[in-house]
Amino acid sequence: MDSLIWTDNVNRYFKSGTEKLHVLKDISISIEPKSLTILKGRSGSGKTTLINLLSVLDRPDSGEIFFDGIKVTALNERERDKVRRSNMGFVFQAVSLISLMSAYENVEFGLRVAGFDTSKRQKRAEECLNLVGLQKRMNHRVHELSGGEQQRVAIARAIAHKPKVIFADEPTAELDSHMGLQIMKLFKDLVTNDGITVVMSSHDPNIIELANHVYSLQDGEIVNE
Ligand SMILES: Nc1ncnc2c1ncn2[C@@H]1O[C@H](COP(=O)(O)OP(=O)(O)O)[C@@H](O)[C@H]1O
Ligand SMILES: [Mg+2]
Numbered sequence: 146m147d148s149l150i151w152t153d154n155v156n157r158y159f160k161s162g163t164e165k166l167h168v169l170k171d172i173s174i175s176i177e178p179k180s181l182t183i184l185k186g187r188s189g190s191g192k193t194t195l196i197n198l199l200s201v202l203d204r205p206d207s208g209e210i211f212f213d214g215i216k217v218t219a220l221n222e223r224e225r226d227k228v229r230r231s232n233m234g235f236v237f238q239a240v241s242l243i244s245l246m247s248a249y250e251n252v253e254f255g256l257r258v259a260g261f262d263t264s265k266r267q268k269r270a271e272e273c274l275n276l277v278g279l280q281k282r283m284n285h286r287v288h289e290l291s292g293g294e295q296q297r298v299a300i301a302r303a304i305a306h307k308p309k310v311i312f313a314d315e316p317t318a319e320l321d322s323h324m325g326l327q328i329m330k331l332f333k334d335l336v337t338n339d340g341i342t343v344v345m346s347s348h349d350p351n352i353i354e355l356a357n358h359v360y361s362l363q364d365g366e367i368v369n370e
Pocket of ligand 2: 194314
């Protein structure tokens, strides 16, 4: 099968004072469509840096990255922005919802920002909140929801514009293990039933077990295949 994303010898450096940190070292990985891939590794191993590159928020210092057949490392900022907005959804560790808005309003607002017609927004927002099992909580404000429910709203918002891939940087880190597993089950369902590709990071062994593919990062290097 053709990969959805692949990288060819990607390197990323950061400056820290006078020091040059080699944060990602010759990373060559591929992400299959309709799969759940986990980037695993300790804090500081480079997971977030790699996710930022795969999601074209950041650019490598050397090496190439391809998304859906497009060499995204050759694109300018506007073009990358377009690739990101139309094909990618994001879920973060600390939920980034607007707490005074309801669950429904958060998802609907995301669709408004993405440029969806008013007529389509309501239906799609409800559809996505159904998908994540929040149909009965749609009109609750975010601060009235549990951490796990808030993360579900964030996922509903991330999938609402029908992206090909969702990037989730440690989405379960702030949840207890039961809620964490429920979020994982939701990701698995989205992969199996809705054909979404999920790329996430975690260091929890119970969660890593559920992946279709795992890449282990150690000091910026992939140590498994
Ligand atoms: N913008 C930055 N400037 C300098 N150093 C950075 C920057 N971003 C990340 N780093 C460093 O790169 C390394 C990897 O960071 P990160 O990708 O955040 O790891 P992880 O997500 O696995 O915890 C760390 O040593 C971190 O301090
Ligand atoms: Mg990180």
